[in-house]
Amino acid sequence: MTVHWNEHQEPLGSALTLIHTRQSTTSKFLGEPGPDGAQIETILGAAGAAPDHRRLTPWRLVIIPAEKRQLLADAFADALSERDPQATEALRREASEKAYRGPLLVAAIARLSPALGSVPTPERLLSAGCALQNMLLAAHAMGFGAALLTGKSLYSQRLQQLFQLADTEQLLCFMAVGTALRAKPLSSRPTMGNYTTTL
Numbered sequence: 001m002t003v004h005w006n007e008h009q010e011p012l013g014s015a016l017t018l019i020h021t022r023q024s025t026t027s028k029f030l031g032e033p034g035p036d037g038a039q040i041e042t043i044l045g046a047a048g049a050a051p052d053h054r055r056l057t058p059w060r061l062v063i064i065p066a067e068k069r070q071l072l073a074d075a076f077a078d079a080l081s082e083r084d085p086q087a088t089e090a091l092r093r094e095a096s097e098k099a100y101r102g103p104l105l106v107a108a109i110a111r112l113s114p115a116l117g118s119v120p121t122p123e124r125l126l127s128a129g130c131a132l133q134n135m136l137l138a139a140h141a142m143g144f145g146a147a148l149l150t151g152k153s154l155y156s157q158r159l160q161q162l163f164q165l166a167d168t169e170q171l172l173c174f175m176a177v178g179t180a181l182r183a184k185p186l187s188s189r190p191t192m193g194n195y196t197t198t199l
C-alpha cells in the first residue's frame with residue numbers, strides 16, 4: 001500500500017490518535033466478545049509489518065485456544081511449584097487463573113538462534129517489541145482492549161516444555177485481547193521533554 005502523505009493528512013492524524021489513545025486494559029477486565037477469525041488474522045498479521053533487520057522473523061506467536069487453556073493453567077501452577085515447592089493449593093490456583101485471561105491469548109517467543117542469521121539479540125528483541133506494539137495498536141483500532149502479561153513463569157522449564165521451546169528461544173510475554181469490560185480514563189504519559197536530550 002502506498003500512502004501519499006501530502007495529499008492525505010488523515011493517516012497522520014489517525015495514526016497519532018490511535019497511538020495516543022491506546023492503553024492497556026487490565027487482563028481481568030477483558031471479556032467476550034473477542035476477535036473473530038478474520039479479526040485475529042488482522043491483529044496477528046500486523047506483527048509481520050514490524051521492522052526486522054535482515055528479515056529473520058526473530059520471533060514467533062502461539063495462539064492458545066479455549067480448549068487448550070487448561071494445559072496452560074496447569075503449567076502456570078507447576079511453574080509456581082518449580083520456583084516454590086511449598087506453594088499452597090490456593091496459590092497454585094491463583095497462578096493458574098491467568099491462563100484464562102482474554103478471549104484471545106497469544107504467546108510471543110523470541111528466536112535467538114545464531115543459525116538464523118547474524119543479527120544480535122537486542123535487535124531481535126526490539127523487533128519482537130515492535131511486532132507486539134503493532135498488534136496492540138491493531139487491536140485498539142478495532143475497538144478491543146488488550147494487555148501484555150509477563151511473570152516469573154516465563155522462565156520455567158514447565159512453560160518451556162509446553163511451548164516446545166528450543167534452547168535458543170525465549171518466551172517473552174503473553175498478549176490478551178478482548179472487549180474492555182471497564183472504561184478507564186487515559187493516564188498521563190511522559191512527553192518528549194521527559195525522555196529526550198540533544199547530543
Ligand SMILES: Cc1cc2nc3c(=O)[nH]c(=O)nc-3n(C[C@H](O)[C@H](O)[C@H](O)COP(=O)(O)O)c2cc1C
Nearest residue numbers: 022023024025026027147148149150151172173187
Ligand atoms: C513487556 C511488558 C510486559 C508487561 N507485563 C505486564 C504484566 O504482567 N502485568 C501487568 O499488569 N501489566 C504488564 N504490562 C503492562 C504495563 O504495566 C503497562 O503497559 C503500563 O502500565 C503502561 O500502561 P499502558 O499500556 O496503558 O500505557 C507489561 C508491559 C510490557 C511492555
